[in-house]
Amino acid sequence: MCGIIGLLLANKDQHVNQLLFDGLTVLQHRGQDAAGMVTIDKQDRLRLRKDNGLVRDVFQQQHMLELQGPMGIGHVRYPTAGSSSQEEAQPFLTNYPLGIGVAHNGNLTNTDELQSSLKYSNFRHVNTDSDSEVLLNVFAESLTNELLQAKSDNTSQPFRMQDVIFGAMEKVMTSCQGGYAGCYLINGFGLVGFRDPNGIRPLVFGVRKSGGGQLGEVLQKGSSDSLDSISDQNELDYCIASESVAIDTLGFKLVRDVRAGEAIFIDLEGNCYSKVVHANPRHTPCIFEYVYFARPDSIMDGVSVYEARLNMGEKLAEKILRQFGDNHNVDVVIPVPDTSRTSALQAAYRLNVPFREGFMKNRYIGRTFIMPGQEKRKKSVRLKLNTIRREFEGKNVLLVDDSIVRGTTAGEIVQMARDAGAKNVYFSSAAPPIRYPNIYGIDLPSQKELIAFERNEEEIAAKIGCEWVVYQDQADLEESVNMAIPPHMEKFDGFDCSTFDGIYVTGQRMGDDYFTKLHSLRNDDAKATRNFGSVRSPSTLGGTDSPTMPKHTLDKIMVDGPKSSQSPQRELDHAMRVLEKRRMIAPSF
Ligand SMILES: O=P(O)(O)OC[C@H]1O[C@H](OP(=O)(O)OP(=O)(O)O)[C@H](O)[C@@H]1O
Ligand SMILES: NC(=O)CC[C@H](N)C(=O)O
Numbered sequence: 169m170c171g172i173i174g175l176l177l178a179n180k181d182q183h184v185n186q187l188l189f190d191g192l193t194v195l196q197h198r199g200q201d202a203a204g205m206v207t208i209d210k211q212d213r214l215r216l217r218k219d220n221g222l223v224r225d226v227f228q229q230q231h232m233l234e235l236q237g238p239m240g241i242g243h244v245r246y247p248t249a250g251s252s253s254q255e256e257a258q259p260f261l262t263n264y265p266l267g268i269g270v271a272h273n274g275n276l277t278n279t280d281e282l283q284s285s286l287k288y289s290n291f292r293h294v295n296t297d298s299d300s301e302v303l304l305n306v307f308a309e310s311l312t313n314e315l316l317q318a319k320s321d322n323t324s325q326p327f328r329m330q331d332v333i334f335g336a337m338e339k340v341m342t343s344c345q346g347g348y349a350g351c352y353l354i355n356g357f358g359l360v361g362f363r364d365p366n367g368i369r370p371l372v373f374g375v376r377k378s379g380g381g382q383l384g385e386v387l388q389k390g391s392s393d394s395l396d397s398i399s400d401q402n403e404l405d406y407c408i409a410s411e412s413v414a415i416d417t418l419g420f421k422l423v424r425d426v427r428a429g430e431a432i433f434i435d436l437e438g439n440c441y442s443k444v445v446h447a448n449p450r451h452t453p454c455i456f457e458y459v460y461f462a463r464p465d466s467i468m469d470g471v472s473v474y475e476a477r478l479n480m481g482e483k484l485a486e487k488i489l490r491q492f493g494d495n496h497n498v499d500v501v502i503p504v505p506d507t508s509r510t511s512a513l514q515a516a517y518r519l520n521v522p523f524r525e526g527f528m529k530n531r532y533i534g535r536t537f538i539m540p541g542q543e544k545r546k547k548s549v550r551l552k553l554n555t556i557r558r559e560f561e562g563k564n565v566l567l568v569d570d571s572i573v574r575g576t577t578a579g580e581i582v583q584m585a586r587d588a589g590a591k592n593v594y595f596s597s598a599a600p601p602i603r604y605p606n607i608y609g610i611d612l613p614s615q616k617e618l619i620a621f622e623r624n625e626e627e628i629a630a631k632i633g634c635e636w637v638v639y640q641d642q643a644d645l646e647e648s649v650n651m652a653i654p655p656h657m658e659k660f661d662g663f664d665c666s667t668f669d670g671i672y673v674t675g676q677r678m679g680d681d682y683f684t685k686l687h688s689l690r691n692d693d694a695k696a697t698r699n700f701g702s703v704r705s706p707s708t709l710g711g712t713d714s715p716t717m718p719k720h721t722l723d724k725i726m727v728d729g730p731k732s733s734q735s736p737q738r739e740l741d742h743a744m745r746v747l748e749k750r751r752m753i754a755p756s757f
């Protein structure tokens with residue numbers, strides 16, 4: 169679930185680099201593997217920096233100084249296609265036509281077909297296994313055709329670039345299947361934000377007065393659907409982002425969400441054009457954004473993520489009460505930090521039992537679910553959380569998590585609760601059991617890796633070692649989000665709940681060859697082998713699956729490392745051990 173951002177400033181002497189950096193830092197929870205940004209300088213040169221690592225590791229002072237210009241896009245990556253290699257970090261660029269970059273969140277489900285059509289019909293070269301590079305080239309090809317057409321139709325007068333762009337975006341949306349929200353940067357013209365015809369992945373945009381001034385009453389939150397009422401658009405800075413939290417933090421005012429099947433084009437003069445380019449959009453956003461991915465302080469499609477999570481806690485508690493009545497025997501509710509806190513708080517309130525912080529989180533360890541590799545995820549749970557013994561000793565504790573996916577967290581946490589002296593350990597999940605792969609931007613390619621695959625609640629409880637486990641019902645989860653839609657907003661056409669019910673809004677069915685191939689390419693073992701394959705020399709070391717190590721550190725480890733007489737696997741093991749050791753040292757801020 170990557171994070172994307174695009175920025176265009178009215179004052180062409182200003183630079184977007186610091187705003188991009190700050191925005192990406194705020195979106196870091198959406199991707200920890202790699203980060204990148206591209207800007208366009210005064211000579212129309214695209215300036216790119218991308219690498220594996222967290223935002224703070226990837227952009228050093230010398231990179232920031234070079235990332236000049238008033239327009240740029242940025243990306244934090246959590247891979248769902250190809251490998252974790254540095255080459256597949258984003259943004260991707262292409263020179264033709266004009267010089268275009270892309271930052272993409274989501275996952276295309278017809279990458280292979282598109283790639284071979286680009287190669288054999290359009291003679292375009294795609295250099296990686298990334299679906300995002302394909303998404304870029306499909307647009308580049310369509311834009312080329314639209315530009316050539318517009319040029320031949322309008323020999324005597326200039327054409328309108330917005331028409332050309334919307335024509336190209338229509339082709340993108342009819343050709344590209346899957347979930348995608350993205351931002352294209354077009355040299356000499358501006359930024360394009362877009363969202364797939366099902367609105368699966370989120371995207372919002374906002375404005376501020378040039379340089380950061382106040383907009384006054386014109387754009388009170390949620391009140392304005394267009395920018396028509398703002399007289400002098402030349403004075404506006406624009407920000408497009410995955411989540412409203414980036415818009416808020418950078419001092420922009422949220423205008424609205426990009427609609428399903430819509431593209432918005434912001435030109436260099438500050439004019440903003442929008443069009444729903446897909447003929448039959450249906451708005452079915454990914455419900456897992458509300459469960460886990462988004463920050464609670466984000467407003468997504470008009471819905472406060474925080475409020476939706478409170479509702480999830482309320483409904484979860486009601487299910488526990490339905491199942492056990494008032495004899496539920498729970499002494500204390502304890503959240504599994506961080507994401508479940510909001511739901512756990514409300515569940516405790518509804519159950520009328522104390523809410524206690526029994527686990528303390530090491531703030532320097534990132535999110536474990538989006539880390540690559542099961543060993544690393546497992547180890548990170550232990551490094552990340554520690555117990556406060558007095559909250560467990562002799563008590564019947566109800567642990568609340570937002571979701572149970574592979575069961576890595578639940579298994580470790582239950583054991584920790586027992587080690588801390590809990591009498592009985594109950595576990596509950598604010599989301600229903602996850603039993604199906606995700607194909608729209610969450611890296612859950614393999615059913616067999618899911619703890620709820622072919623297991624019922626009793627079997628899951630036995631597997632994670634607790635007395636009982638209770639999951640949210642899917643209808644209650646959907647209702648939790650629907651209840652938080654403000655009265656003036658349109659209702660959704662439904663949700664993408666495919667990881668819970670196996671119904672794919674883009675029409676795939678379990679058993680299709682697509683799933684077999686996805687599993688074989690992206691199960692944990694396959695990924696480990698592929699990422700291992702990319703560790704060949706210090707120059708390609710950005711390709712290891714280290715989420716936090718800057719490349720120069722990796723280079724050094726390989727120089728310090730064992731001699732080549734050892735097997736490649738042992739060399740890798742050694743490098744990983746050194747990495748693990750060094751990761752224990754907290755980075756300085
Ligand atoms: O069953 P699993 O495979 O362990 O996945 C589920 C867990 O992973 C996530 O936490 P994560 O540590 O990623 O992030 P958080 O700190 O935001 O809760 C999620 O909140 C669950 O706790
Ligand atoms: N999680 C995502 O949004 C991933 C984007 C893209 N599919 C990639 O792997 O880079």
Ligand SMILES: [Mg+2]
Nearest residue numbers: 504505506507
């Ligand atoms: Mg968690």
